[in-house]
Amino acid sequence: QVQLVESGGGLVQPGGSLRLSCAASGSIFSIYTMGWYRQAPGKQRELVAVIRSGGSTNYVDSVEGRFAISRDNAKNTVYLQMNSLKPEDTAVYYCNAERPWDRVNYWGKGTLVTVSS
Numbered sequence: 001q002v003q004l005v006e007s008g009g010g011l012v013q014p015g016g017s018l019r020l021s022c023a024a025s026g027s028i029f030s031i032y033t034m035g036w037y038r039q040a041p042g043k044q045r046e047l048v049a050v051i052r053s054g055g056s057t058n059y060v061d062s063v064e065g066r067f068a069i070s071r072d073n074a075k076n077t078v079y080l081q082m083n084s085l086k087p088e089d090t091a092v093y094y095c096n097a098e099r100p101w102d103r104v105n106y107w108g109k110g111t112l113v114t115v116s117s
Contacts, residue, residue, distance in 0.1 A: 002026045002106040004095045009111030012085055016115070020080040022095030022108060030073040033098040036080045038091035038113075045094070049080060053100070063089075085115045 008020040020036065035050040049059045049069035057069055068081040078095065095108040 002029075002032070002097050002099075004097060004106055004108035006093065006095045006108045006111040009093060009113045011114045011116065013117050014086060014115055016085050017081070017083045018085065018113060020082065020093055020095075020111060020113075022078045022080075024076045024078070024095075024097060026076070029076040029097075031100055033100060034069075034071055034078040035096040035098070036069060036078075037094045037096055038089075039094070039110075040088075040091040043091075048093070051078065082113070085113075087115050089113060090115050 003025040005023045006020060008018060010018065012018050031053045033050060033052045036048045037045050038048050039045040047060060048063055049057060049067055051057045051069045051071050059067060066084045071078045090113060092110040092112050094110045097106040
């Protein structure tokens with residue numbers, strides 16, 4: 001069982017930055033694939049960024065070049081650095097952990113990011 005706790009959301013003006021953090025329980029964090037998803041009002045949840053155990057990353061096209069996902073295995077934490085934020089980035093952001101051998105997924109409760117002037 002993995003428990004995920006997100007933090008770092010809030011209100012930011014367009015063009016601003018935020019860094020989300022996701023703290024994970026468990027001693028084998030380093031082998032999980034970690035991801036950030038988001039869900040805007042009235043829309044389906046979408047994958048924003050993923051980082052694998054080896055460090056490779058992927059991003060949805062709409063955040064490529066603006067967001068950066070990283071992980072600190074010593075702290076059992078994954079981060080999402082969000083720069084040049086746009087109103088369309090407004091959403092609840094969820095942390096996800098995928099167990100590699102059976103692809104079981106764990107979810108955090110989410111943190112709200114609001115981009116507005």
